Amino acid sequence: MKLHPLRLGYVPLTDAAPLIVAQELGFAAEEGLDLDLVRLGSWAQSRDYLAAGAVDAAHMLLPMPIAQRLGLGPAMPDLDLVMILSQGGQAIAVSVALAEAMRAGGHGFDFSDARAAGASLRMAARRLRVGVPFAFSTHAELVWHWLLASGFAVDEVEVRTVPPPRMAEALAAGEVDAACVGEPWASVAVETGAGVLLLPGRAIWASAPEKGLVLRHDFAEAQAEVTGRLMRAVWRAGRWLDEPGNRGTAAELLARPACLDLTSELTERGLSGRFVISPAGELREAPGFIRFHAGAATFPWRSIAALFAGRMARRFGLDLDSAMRRATACFRTDLYRLHLRAAGADLPGASAKIEGAMQHAHAVASESGRMILHPDAFFDGHIFDPASLPR
């Protein structure tokens, strides 16, 4: 059978794994697709190439298609997020100098308690400059949420963009005091002696959704059949990635020169959740550091779109209701249901939920009866109720 070629843009990060696995392990071929994986250098490039049709689909920061719908990016065709690719996968690192100040204040660097880490950081620093990979990123939202809930005022925090491959250098040079960045770049900061890992992103928000599979709205509509095949291939790759025995193989795949070009020892840390958190070699475990499938991790809850849109609207002074309405339209729960039902994905009864309410795994109604959702709590008990959402 002749395979249908599809060009997929990705930025070299651990969480590009579902796309790479889909092609390399044959999930794409099973759906009759041949994925041409185009390695991109920046998120802006991913967005522009997708809009111009230079790639057919892209690995993208989840808030980016929302920002486009809110008019915060350049004028271009609408983008749709058809499924979430990963949850978690980010880590917060602090500079060596700041880590020393925190240790002097008695902080134990347990790599799990966001409340204690926030309090210690507040004691050690009056002002903070934090590097994130892009203005519209889960990283930026995690940092703002965590620091404001830890006693920092808005004008005491500066969140600025630092490209992930430069994050270690920026920490070392004192351009930023802390960073929130996806693996493997947080571990690279530790390896180069530039930083100490303080928290996994999931310590701030247990279900923090991170990347999405994003297509042009007109492409997803006009080429519905191909879109469905791509979604099924990527969904099966995510399922494969969440089987515990496969993470080592995934680390090897990602380490290759064509992907991340790092040692597999380094790419394995994020995938296994076993971290070296400081240049001195302290070890910490972060179970479930990154998820690609379990607990309906890939379902594009409309409540997540509304949550991000609400936060962005407040920051940029936009109308809240209209922002949430426009954002929820680009999270395609309808396509997810349509295309993934055939692959055997269990589908939740509702397309929105209260975000942050689950401290423990929780069973909800689904098309097959019951399905288990994983904890989605914020460290400070914050709850987002999308009750005002247009249905």
Add this chain to the structure above:
Amino acid sequence: MTERLTIVVVEEDAERALRIVDGLREAGGHEILVISEPAGLARRIAERSPDIVLIDAGNPSRDVLEELALASGPMERPVAMFVDRSDEALTRAAIEAGVSAYVVDGLRADRIKPILDAAVARFHLFQRMRAELAATRAALEERKVIDRAKAILMKARGIGEEEAYALLRKTAMDQGRRMADIAQQLVMAAGLLT
């Protein structure tokens, strides 16, 4: 006479930057500045308050420019995206050449076009050179592997160079694979056995 524009080129490679500047000079008498240091990029650009910023589309520092475009108020010479513009052919040419441009809002399209055309031409040239370099490197690498495989066969089987080459070629043809792949496997297997 039209007012001179200030153009900033963000490029770490000194030789590349020089060639781009040469290309832009031909497009008119503008002031052209090069920033080669990625550290503190936002500040460096703000200090120069350029009308146009040119940067490789794949340069990770592009995302810093995105933030700059977002943060600038109307009074601070906003840096806006060029894909906003309606010139689709130019957009496509820029994407193919791998160049991205940020221009001050309100700058007239007829002033931007000659500069972007010149940039696109230069970036195209680099892309071709880069592709050629990669192809040459790969070919060289393959030749080295084939030479090593030949040497292993000559030693192990006590045969001459031509015979070793013929054996490699026949095996590749029989298996429907490339000679370089067969050679790579042989070299790896030999490495494991010794």
